[in-house]
Amino acid sequence: MRVLAFGAHPDDIEFRMAGTLAKYAKRGDEVFMCVATNGEIGSYGMSRAEIAALRHKEAQASADVIGAHLIWLGYEDEMLFDNRETRMAFIEAVRIARPDVIFAPPKYRDYNQDHDICGYLAFQARVLATVKLMETEHPVIDHLPPLFTCTAHGGLSMKTNPQYFVDITDTFETKMKMFKCHASQDGPWSKDAFGVLYSDILVGENKFYAGACGTAGVEYVEAFTLATDWPIIAGAHTLLP
Numbered sequence: 001m002r003v004l005a006f007g008a009h010p011d012d013i014e015f016r017m018a019g020t021l022a023k024y025a026k027r028g029d030e031v032f033m034c035v036a037t038n039g040e041i042g043s044y045g046m047s048r049a050e051i052a053a054l055r056h057k058e059a060q061a062s063a064d065v066i067g068a069h070l071i072w073l074g075y076e077d078e079m080l081f082d083n084r085e086t087r088m089a090f091i092e093a094v095r096i097a098r099p100d101v102i103f104a105p106p107k108y109r110d111y112n113q114d115h116d117i118c119g120y121l122a123f124q125a126r127v128l129a130t131v132k133l134m135e136t137e138h139p140v141i142d143h144l145p146p147l148f149t150c151t152a153h154g155g156l157s158m159k160t161n162p163q164y165f166v167d168i169t170d171t172f173e174t175k176m177k178m179f180k181c182h183a184s185q186d187g188p189w190s191k192d193a194f195g196v197l198y199s200d201i202l203v204g205e206n207k208f209y210a211g212a213c214g215t216a217g218v219e220y221v222e223a224f225t226l227a228t229d230w231p232i233i234a235g236a237h238t239l240l241p
């Protein structure tokens with residue numbers, strides 16, 4: 001299988017989908033991680049250019065942990081908009097990955113607009129990547145992949161409860177290894193900005209969803225919702241690992 005995950009910022013995919021991606025990678029599937037913005041506001045000490053360059057390296061190191069392909073779009077942090085350029089870039093990312101399944105943030109549910117717009121663009125790109133006259137460098141994809149949205153930051157602002165729960169107990173260590181590649185964020189930035197460690201929020205979320213499942217031996221869970229807008233792919237949940 002081929003799997004594509006979209007994230008607005010360089011550590012977003014790791015936060016909510018990396019355990020699931022690691023499960024795909026572990027069984028031999030090909031994984032693509034597409035990061036929309038360069039994360040250039042995530043520092044109190046470095047310049048925009050310095051932190052953006054560092055975060056690109058951190059994202060690559062994280063992708064390398066599971067042998068994933070990194071697609072780095074490099075748009076300005078906190079300035080992701082749905083316009084011609086970004087829409088075409090997302091379409092191209094889908095065509096590069098040719099995914100059987102796509103993961104993305106939920107659209108219009110989170111505190112951060114980059115997350116929302118990333119989710120919206122992914123949703124648009126999934127369909128438009130099949131349309132021949134939406135011309136990009138890579139050819140159209142020949143099938144429409146289902147799209148699963150991850151949970152919103154902190155698991156809040158969800159309009160509905162998630163539908164599908166992936167047991168990531170066996171890949172949680174790998175997920176943390178990926179997340180820790182983003183060392184510029186888990187400490188210097190999150191402590192200064194919010195007074196908490198991002199990794200603590202991450203552990204709390206994955207444990208919360210495990211608790212919601214209430215299944216023996218299931219310690220960490222990532223939760224998803226199948227995009228319910230037309231067109232819906234029947235049986236899409238069978239593509240989850």
Ligand SMILES: [Zn+2]
Nearest residue numbers: 008009012115
């Ligand atoms: Zn983010």
